[in-house]
Amino acid sequence: MTACADCPVRNRAICSVLEDGERAILSQIGHRQSLSAGQTLMWEGDKSSVVANVIEGVLKLSTSLGDGREQIVGIAYPADFVGRPFGDQTRYTISAITDARIHSFPRAGFEKFAQEHPKLEHRILERTLTELDNSRQWMLLLGRKTAQEKLATFLLDMSERLKDECCDEILAPLDKFTLPFGRQQIANILGLTIETVSRQLTELTKADLIKLPDQREVLILDRNRLQELTDL
Amino acid sequence: MTACADCPVRNRAICSVLEDGERAILSQIGHRQSLSAGQTLMWEGDKSSVVANVIEGVLKLSTSLGDGREQIVGIAYPADFVGRPFGDQTRYTISAITDARIHSFPRAGFEKFAQEHPKLEHRILERTLTELDNSRQWMLLLGRKTAQEKLATFLLDMSERLKDECCDEILAPLDKFTLPFGRQQIANILGLTIETVSRQLTELTKADLIKLPDQREVLILDRNRLQELTDL
DNA sequence: CGTGCGATTGACTGTCCTCAACATGGGTGG
């Protein structure tokens, strides 16, 4: 049931550094779990009791102020690892943005296993370092970029992660992808309001840099000019 | 010369998890180095060739846009670890804010040593996870807080890190500390302009929440009300 | 005593937010 053999992320998730035998043991420490869109896995401030691999779907990590203002501080795609090992508190809320499947582990059991398998810890370290680099890059966006620059950066960033597999076209001179986010969530990622996001998207559309065939679909028409707008 | 015995951070830096013998070996992989205020250790985009422990002084990690807008994405105090192990590129500039001393290691040698000492890697992992939590918390500030909230948060944050050792007073009902930053750098930490920082500080002073005896010194007069202004 | 750097203050501007109306589209029930 929790067999790794048919796991779609077995070659990319952190467990890919383990031997089959080791992986089977780790697998049995936890279990697969389904989340429906909107469902929250753990809350900011909770005791950290669970960590997980994302198998399918998209999760968001978010934190918020007393009056409800929210900031999304991370996004987890399939093969990503979520949760806070080696610490007793989760400092952000983890929720499913789309329907999702994860393989979750009780933190204690996972930590014990990890400490006995340094190569797994090493893999987690590498990921965490990359996450830290990314989040610092995002701080530049939040602190210093204009609304237009934020959206240009966001769209290019998404296009890297979400390049539609279904490339029916002969070539792909303009790429197309489907956002897993609604406008409000884009706003919460970029530190803007939903109205500003909407306005900037229509601006970019009017300027023929992008096309929005549908609320969630994006076509990048002019990657170069979009790149220039990111100001980096 | 590079003896650990007299190192002021030996009990707090990552090497504190090592035995004396191991630590001596690690020590000899690198060397102590002095940095004067303003001096840059490594540049954003450089090949990552060095990592280091901070022994004394304060360093900043920063990244910037094409036109010079800068965002400070991290601050390193004594006993902190800087640089990017297990990755070939540094994604932010590391510079000394005050005169500083570090113990730096060629990345390759350090990595080899770390891989042979899982408990050191584990310590680095713990630190990196904490750093990631902190940087995500800071994203909330950058994306969602007002100028006033940013400054209140900043001042309380600094007071935690910088509580003046020299507590001559019987008790410390109001705490005092000296910022290692000028106004421009505060602005670059908070994602504001220098003028806004200055104005907000005078506001807080007029409201008798703080006192600024000198450009770098801060007295917190009313920690509770300041806490309320952080809106969390 | 002048020079220069950092910080402060002021006047004005612009970007983004707020509030509100309106559009769109998918789902449900009559």
Next chain:
DNA sequence: CCACCCATGTTGAGGACAGTCAATCGCACG
């Protein structure tokens, strides 16, 4: 099947907060 509704997104008008530009201050240093 259509009318209605609700959720989501767009558009508009007006305002506020922080940015820009510029003058002034204070202080350390030569």
